[in-house]
Amino acid sequence: MPTIPHSTADVEQKVSxxxxxxxxxxWSGILFGIGLVAFLDEAVFHQxxxxxxxxxxxTPDVGLVSDGIFHAVSWFATIGGLFLFADLRRRGALFIRRWWGGVLVGAxxxxxxxxxxxxxxFGIHQIRYVPDVFIYDVVWNVTAVAMLVAGAVLLVMTRRSGAGISG
Structure with a gap:
């Protein structure tokens, strides 16, 4: 049975x-989303x-080393997001729709x-080296904007005082 707070300070502490x-x-979702998409980019498009x-x-050797560093950094983001996720689950404070909103925003x-x-x-690489890269750029960036918008909608829907964010 839920306890009823006895003072304004108790209520403020719970809201905080x-x-x-x-x-x-x-933030757990954002870190995980960044790490997941970076990992997929590196695994699919690089490897x-x-x-x-x-x-x-x-040189190709420098490119390969840069891929290794990129891969390591993406895993740090992924693991950091998962540590936060585990902490939320342990505390019974995981709001899965809010987390997925963060994943989409990060990705x-x-x-x-x-x-x-x-x-x-910066021009440090292209998606693909073909004569007309425009369609690749459009698909890449439109997909990015769609994920950002969907994630932002979820985050906005779940930001107010816990309304509807537990499911």
């Missing part, structure tokens, strides 16, 4: 704790398809950053 857990749910390396402005933000800053602004 819930807000902190709400933020932890979002399996050989379309590019993380850094293509030097979309990483992919949009990759497609705009790394591919176009």
């Amino acid at each position: 704790a819930r807000a902190a857990r709400s933020a932890q749910n979002a 399996l398809l050989h379309w590019h390396h993380f850094y293509d402005l030097s 979309g933000a990483f992919q949009l950053y990759d497609g705009t800053v790394q591919h176009k602004l």
Whole structure:
């Protein structure tokens, strides 16, 4: 049976704790989303398809080393997100829809950053080296924006005082 707070301070403390857990749910998802999409990018486009390396402005050996560093950093983000996730589950404070909103925001933000800053602004690699890369860029960035928008909608829907965020 739930306990009824006896003072305003008790209520404020519970609201503050819930807000902190709400933020932890979002950040856990964001870190996991960044790590997951970075891992998929590295595994699929770098290793399996050989379309590019993380850094293509030097020798293939430098590109391969850059892929290894990129892979390690993506796993740090993934594992960090999973540690936060485990802590939330242990505390009974996992709000799964809010977490998934964070995953989509993290994945979309990483992919949009990759497609705009790394591919176009810095030019350190392209998605694929073909004569007309435009369609690849469009698909890459539209997918990123779709993930960002879907994640932002979930985060906005689940931000108010825990309403509807436990399921």
